[in-house]
Amino acid sequence: MILNSGDTALNTFPLIFDGHNDVLSKLASTGGVSEAGQFLSGLEGAIDLVKSKEGGFGGGFFAVWVPSPMDVDAKMEEMVQPRYDLPLPDQIDAEDAFPAALSQIAILLELERLGALSVARSVADIRDCLAQGRMAAIFHIEGAEAIDADLHSLDVFHAAGLRSLGPVWSRPNIFGHGVPFRYPSGPDTGPGLTDYGLRLVQRCNALGIMLDLSHLNEKGFWDVARYSDAPLVATHSNAHAICPHARNLTDDQLRTIAESDGMVGLNFAAAFLREDGRMLSDVPLTQVLKHLDHLIGILGEDRVGLGSDYDGAVVPDDVTDVAMLPRLRDAMETHGYGEELIKKLCHENWLRVLEKTWGS
Numbered sequence: 001m002i003l004n005s006g007d008t009a010l011n012t013f014p015l016i017f018d019g020h021n022d023v024l025s026k027l028a029s030t031g032g033v034s035e036a037g038q039f040l041s042g043l044e045g046a047i048d049l050v051k052s053k054e055g056g057f058g059g060g061f062f063a064v065w066v067p068s069p070m071d072v073d074a075k076m077e078e079m080v081q082p083r084y085d086l087p088l089p090d091q092i093d094a095e096d097a098f099p100a101a102l103s104q105i106a107i108l109l110e111l112e113r114l115g116a117l118s119v120a121r122s123v124a125d126i127r128d129c130l131a132q133g134r135m136a137a138i139f140h141i142e143g144a145e146a147i148d149a150d151l152h153s154l155d156v157f158h159a160a161g162l163r164s165l166g167p168v169w170s171r172p173n174i175f176g177h178g179v180p181f182r183y184p185s186g187p188d189t190g191p192g193l194t195d196y197g198l199r200l201v202q203r204c205n206a207l208g209i210m211l212d213l214s215h216l217n218e219k220g221f222w223d224v225a226r227y228s229d230a231p232l233v234a235t236h237s238n239a240h241a242i243c244p245h246a247r248n249l250t251d252d253q254l255r256t257i258a259e260s261d262g263m264v265g266l267n268f269a270a271a272f273l274r275e276d277g278r279m280l281s282d283v284p285l286t287q288v289l290k291h292l293d294h295l296i297g298i299l300g301e302d303r304v305g306l307g308s309d310y311d312g313a314v315v316p317d318d319v320t321d322v323a324m325l326p327r328l329r330d331a332m333e334t335h336g337y338g339e340e341l342i343k344k345l346c347h348e349n350w351l352r353v354l355e356k357t358w359g360s
Helices: 023-029 049-055 072-078 094-113 123-132 152-159 195-207 218-227 251-259 285-299 322-335 339-358
Strands: 016-021 057-064 117-119 135-142 162-166 263-266 304-306
Touching (some): 016 135, 016 263, 016 304, 016 339, 023 094, 049 057, 049 322, 057 094, 057 123, 094 117, 094 135, 094 152, 117 123, 123 339, 152 195, 195 218, 251 263, 251 285, 263 285, 263 339, 285 322, 322 339
Parallel strands (some): 057 135, 117 135, 135 162
């Protein structure tokens, strides 16, 4: 097991580097930059500095996500039904999305200024943070609504530290089409990438920005697979063979990710774990392990990690926040995963694919 600092908890298990969280949009909705300091002392939610030290959470992908006007309670009520098909939210124009994205980027930079985390621009940065017990954050954008058609803002965001981008969330934009929250359903739910989307893929490849396939529909997935020269990565998606939700990946998609030497981060969202597709939190960790087994069976031990969706989804009762992550590590060990595999799942596989994508 790795050693990280004088903190006893950090010395007993490998730190987790996670593929997706929504703490920035959560902070933006509860006060913005002025509330960033609460991240250090403790927040009502899944991730903060106190819980992270307790649970051995070393950091991950911090998503900038522009919310759609919606009744979240009504959405959650729909998603506990045996079947549901939520309509895709309306498209958001760049001039409306841009200030919302900037507000969340400002929160991320304020967290860095306060010493809560470091924004990582290379794998060496992440390894340094893990070794010193300092949280590492990848600046990630989930849904490219804030990026203009000429991609000028993409270059600016990259200069500010952007290293990972999901072209769409579950709504359309000028670049492509997201999958709806629909159960049961396959991911083939609409057209593929637009011409703007193909140019976005090309520019991200040139800049070394990782492309995230989570939320992208199946035709868009195959477009990225065809035109991208980087490993294919889904930061927070699960196995459609176990849970036939539109958000999950088919075995054909998983095999294509494996052939590209890419990666999938397992999503903790209950609706994408449960075989009945319901967003209910009574999900045993054995169900999490069932998805991990399936992903490892197709992708191999070097191409699977975690992508929790913390602070953005209903998650299993046993791992409602990062302080409870030792329960998942213990479940992996009890399940028969060896120490080396657990370390790969916790963080080493993310570092491998990022180094291959970023080049450093």
